[in-house]
Amino acid sequence: MVPITPAHYLVLSASLFVIGVIGVLVRRNVIVILMSIELMLNAVNINLVAFAREWQHVVGQVFAVFVIVVAAAEAAVGLGIILAFYRNKETVNIDEMNLMKW
C-alpha cells in the first residue's frame, strides 16, 4: 500500500472542492449554496494543514485559522443577507434572486 503523500491530500481536497463547486452550481437553495462554499473552504483548509504537516511548519495551520475566520464572517453576513431577503420575498430560491438584471 503506497504511503500517504501530499498528492493524496491534494486529490482529496480537490474532490471536496469540486463537490462544493457542484453544490454551488446546481442547488437552488441559497443556504445549501452557502454550505457548499463552506465545503470548499474546508477543502482549502485540508490542503493547508496537509502541507503544514508535510513541511513540519505550522504556518499552514495559521493560514487555515485565517480561512476559518473568513468563513465565519462570510457565514454570518451571508446568512444575514438571506434572512433579510427572505423577510422581503418569502423565498430562498436563488432563481428568484434575479432582481439585479436588465
Next chain:
Amino acid sequence: MGEAIAFYSLAAFILGFAVLVITARNTVHSVLFLVVNFLFVAALYVMLHAEFMAVIQVFVYAGGIVVLYLFVVMLVNLKRPPEVHADPRRRGRLGLVVSGLLLAQLVAIAAYSTTQAAAGPASRALAPSPPVSGNVEQVGWLLYTHYLVPFEVASMLLLVAMIGAIILAKREL
C-alpha cells in the same frame, strides 16, 4: 499502514458526507451531514497532528457556524419548499461538466506535481520557525509574532461581519 487505513476511511467519509450535503433534499439533513463532515475533517486534522486546528474546526464550525445555519434553516425553511420555480436559463448541466473537467485537471496537476521534486526547503523560509514546541504553542507564537497584523485585521473583519450581520438581520433598527 494504519495511517493509510485512517486516511482512506476518513477521505471516504468526508467525500461521502459532502456528497450527501449537496444532494440531501431536506435542508436540515444537509446541515447535519455538514456537521458530520466537519467532524471527520477534524479527525483528519488530528491525524495530521494539528490538534489545535481540529479543536477549532469542531468549536467554530460545528459549534458555531453550523448552528447558525441550523437556526436560519429553521427560521426560513418552515414555509414552502424552496425548490419550486427553476429558471430554464440556468446552465446546471454545463456546470456539472465543467466541474468534472476542473476535477480532472486538478487531479492531473496533483499527479504531475508528485513526479516533481518537492520545492519544500525554499518555501520553508516563508515564515520563521517557532522556537517553541507543541502545536498550539507554535500556532500561537506565529499568530502573535509574525502574523500579528493579519491577526488584528482578521479580528477587525470579524467585528465588521458581526455588526453587518446584526444590521442585516434586525427587523427594525
Next chain:
Amino acid sequence: MSLIWLVPLLPGFGAALNGLLGIRFFSKRAAGLVACVTMGLAFGISIWAFVGLLGLAPAARAYDVVLATWIPPIPLETAHGIGAFEAPWGLRLDPLSGLMALVVTGVGFLIHVYSIGYMDGETRGAYARYFSYLNLFCFFMLTLVLGSNLLVMFVGWEGVGLCSYLLIGYWYEKQSASDAGKKAFIVNRIGDWGFVLGIFLVFFTFGTLDFRAVADAAASMPVEAAGFGTLSLICLLLFIGATGKSAQIPLHVWLPDAMEGPTPVSALIHAATMVTAGVYVVARNAVLFTHAPMVMQIVAIVGVLTALMAATIGLVQNDIKRVLAYSTVSQLGYMFLATGVGAFAAAVFHLMTHAFFKALLFLGSGSVIHAMAGDQDMRRMGALKKYMPVTYVTMLIGTLAIAGIPPFSGFFSKDEILYRTFLDNRLLWALAAVTALLTAFYMFRLMSMTFFGGYRGPAWQHGADAAPGGGHGAGHGGHGAWHGPHESPRVMTVPLMALAVGAIVAGFVGVPQALWGNNAIEHFLEPSFTASAAVRGEAVAGGADATTDAARAETGAEAAHEEGGAHLSRGAEWGLMLFSVLLAVTGIWIAWRNYVVRPQVAASLAERFAGPHRMLTNKYYVDELYGATFVRGTLDGARGLWTFDRRVVDGAVDGSGWITRLSAWISHMLDTYVVDGLVNLLGWVTGEGSYVLRRVQTGLIQNYALLMLIGVFGLLTLYLLTR
C-alpha cells in the same frame, strides 16, 4: 435811473406770474391787469430814467448797471493773444437805448391795454397765456435794447424770436398760423447764424463784447475804404442777422405770413419793436459800420430795394393786414437806407415815428377787423367811416403820417432820410422817392377801400346769423350773432387816440434847421453813434488818414448842422421837401381817383397789366422760389439722407445682424446635427450594445459562478500549457 434794471424785469415778472399761475388760476381781468400794470410800471420807470438821463451832460449820458456775472472770465484765443471771455448781466442806459426803451415800453403799454379788449373773445387760459407771452416779449425786447454787450443783447434777440414764434402761432389750432410761426422762426435762425458768427468775430477781433469798448477799439482802426477787411466782415455778418430780424431782402418772406398772429401782436412785434431790432443793432454798432463803407453801400442798396419791392407788392394786396405788413417792410427798408447812407440818427428817428404810426395803423386795422368780425379782406369793406368814426380819424392821421404829409411825424423822419440820401447818392434817392409815392398811393388805397365808397361787406340781420369767417379775432365771437360794423370799445379806442397823438407830435423832436428847428434828436443821439471823446482825440493824433476817417465817420452825425462839407443850400432843401410832399399828394390823388371816384378803373388797370399784376399779387414769386430751391432742396436733401440712412446705414446694420443670425443658425445646425449627433451616436451605440451585452446579465448568480469557474478552468489550462 438806478432802477433801470426793473424795466425789463417787471414785464418778466408779469410773464412769470401769468405763465405759472395765471393760466390755471387767474381770471381774464386779473391776467390783463397784471400784464398792463407791469408794463405801465416799466413805462413809468423808463420815463423817469429818461428824464434823469436828460438831466446829465451830453458827454456823460451813460449809466451802467451790472446785475450779476453771467460767464466768469474764460481765457480764449483772440487776434491779440489770449483774451478774457466774460459776459456780465449788464444793462446800459444811454440816449439810444433810453429812447428805444421809451418806445418799447410806451407802445407796448398801449398795446397791452388794447389787447385787453381785442382778445376778449379768448377763453380764460388762452387769455392768460397771451398776456404772459406778450409780457415775456417785452422782457426780452427790453433786455435786447438795454443790454450793454452783444451777448446779453443776443439773449434778448433770441428771446424776442421765441416770443414772435409763440405769438404768431398763438392760434396753433390753425394750420396756417402754426406754419407761419415755424416759417418766421426758421428764417430768423438763418439771420441769427450770421449774427452769432458776427459776435464770435467781434470777440476774436477786439477781445471784448461790450459795445462801448468795441466802438472805442474800432474807432482806432483804419477805415476799410478799399478792401473788404475784418470790420467789413463783422458788419456784414451782423447785417445778415439784422436782415433776418428786420425782414429785409432776402429774408423778408416771413413777415407777411406773421400776420396770422393776433393784430396787437402784429402791431407790437411786427411793426413797432422787434422788426426794428435789426435797425437798432446797426445803429448800436454805428462806429463799426462807418469803418466799413462797402458794407454801408450794401446796407443802403438792400434797404432801398426792399422798400421798393415791398411797396410795389403792397399796391395790389387786398388783405388789410398784409398791406400794412408790406408797408412795414418798406419802411424798414427806409431805415436801413438811412443807416446805409450814414444817417443813423435819421434811422432811429424814423424808427420811433414809425413805431407810433404803424402801431396806430395796425391797431386801427385790428379795430376794423374787430368790427368786421374777423374778416380781413378790404374788398368786402368800405364805407366804414360812418360806423366807426374814431377808428377812421385815427387811421387817417396814421396814414397821413406814413404818407409824409406835414406836419405829421412821418414827414420829418422820412424827409430827413430822403435828404441825407440825396446828399449821398442820387440814384438811391430816386428809388426812395418812387417808394414814397407808392407808399402814399397804397396807403390811401387802403383807406379808400376800407372807409370810403359803398359798403361791399356781407349783409347782416339783427342778432340772427353767426359771424362769418369764424371770427377768430372777433371780440363778439363770445356772444354769438354779429350785429354788423360798429365802433370798438373804449379800451381799444383810447390807445388809438394816444398813438394818434404820438403820431402827430413825435416828429417835432427832429425838426430840421431848414424849418427853423434844431435837430434835437440828432444831438441827443450823437454820443451813441461815435466813439468816446478820448478815443476820438487819440484817433486824431493817430495820423492823417485816421483823422480823415474820424471826420468822415462823424459826417453821418454832424453834417446836418455843420456849415460846409456835404451840404445843400436851404433853398434846395426846401425844394426837396416840396418835392416829396408833392409826391405824397400825387399818390393820394391817384388813389382817390382810382378807388373812390371811379373804382372800376383799378380793375381795368389790373386787366391791362395782367402780367405785372399777377407777379405783384404773387409777391414776385419769392416764396415759390424759396420753396422750389431752399425748402425743396432741404427736403430733398433730408429725404436723400433719410434714404441713405435707411438703405445704407440701416442696411449695414441689418446686414450685420443678418450675418450674425446666419452664422448663429449655422453654428446651431452644427451643434444640433454634428455635436449632438456625435453625442447621440455615442449614446445610441452604447444603448444598442447594451441590448446585446445585457443578455449576459441574466440575474442568475449561478450562471455568473459558472462563468467564474470557466475562467478558473481557462486560467489553469493556460498555466499548464505555458509552464
Next chain:
Amino acid sequence: MIDIVVIPLLKIVIVLVAVLAGVAYLVLLERKVIAWVQVRLGPMRVGPHGILQPIADGLKLFLKEDITPARADRWVYTAAPIISLVPALIVFAVIPFGRDVSLFGTTVPLHIADINVGLLYIVSVASIGVYGLILAGYSSNSKYPLLSSLRASAQLISYEVAVTMTLVSMILMAGTLSMVGIVESQREAGLWFVFAQPVAFAIYMIGGLAETNRAPFDLPEAEQELVGGFHTEYSGMRFAFFFLAEYANMIVISAVAVTLFLGGWLRPFPGVDALAFLDVVPVWMWFLLKIFVFLLVFLWIRATLPRYRYDQLMRLGWKVLIPLAIANVVVTGILKVVL
C-alpha cells in the same frame, strides 16, 4: 499492549459506569434534597428511604413503549438523544481524577487522556451538545419542543461565550490547555484559582447553571409554559438519554469547575504544609467530594431561586456576564504581564 489497550478500556468502562450510576443517584439525591428543603420526605417507597428508586425509574423507562410522533423526521428524531448524550460523556475523557497511582506494579494515571488542548476539547464538545436540543425540538414536529429547543440553544450559545471567556482567563492563569497541567499549576501556585479568579468563578458558575438548563435558568423545560421542554414528545429510553445527558452535564460542569478553580484532586490549601495530614485522604476522594459539594449547591440553588424571565436571562447573559468576562480577561492579562 496492556497499558495501551486494556487499561484505557478499563478506565473508560469504570468512568462510564461511575458517571451513569452517579447520574442515577444524583436524581434521587435531587428529589430528596428538594423534598427536605420543602420539608417533605421525598421518595420513600422503593427500598429503605427510596434507595432503590433510581433502579425502578431506570427499569420503567427501559420498559416503556418508544413512541415516534407521526410525520416526525425519523432519523433525526432518533439521533437527537444520542447527539445530546454522547458529548456529555466523552468530556470525561480529559477530566483528571487524580495523581498517578501505581497498582499491580504499573503506574496508572487517573485520567483517560491528557491532550494538550484539553480545555478547548471540553469547550468544543460541549458546543456540540447543543445540536441535541435543536434537533430534538425540530424533529419532533411539535411546536412546544421547537420553541423550547430554540430557547435552549439560544441560551446555551449566549452563555457559552461568557463561560469560554472565563476559561480563557483561566488559561492565562495556568499557561496551558491541558487539564492536568492546570491542576499542576495550581499545586505549584499553592492555592486554588478560585481565590485568584473569584469573578471568573462566579461567571463560570452562573454560566454553568445556564448551560445545563438548571434553575433558575430552566426556561427550556419550563413546565408551566412549554409542557415539558424540548423532549416533550420523547418517551422511554430516548427520554432517558436526554435525562442522563442533562445530569451528566451537571457532573461535567462540576468536574470542570473543580478542576479549574478548586484545584482538582488537591487538598485544600496545598501550599500550607500544616495541613499535610489531610493527604491521608486519597486524591480521587477529594475530587469526588468537591464534585458532591458542587452538586449540592446546584440542587440548593434550584430549590431556592425562582425562574428567570427570558428577557432577563438574555440581558444577564449579554449585558452583564459577557462584558464582565471580557473585562476579567483583560485585567488578568494585564496582571500576568505586570506581576
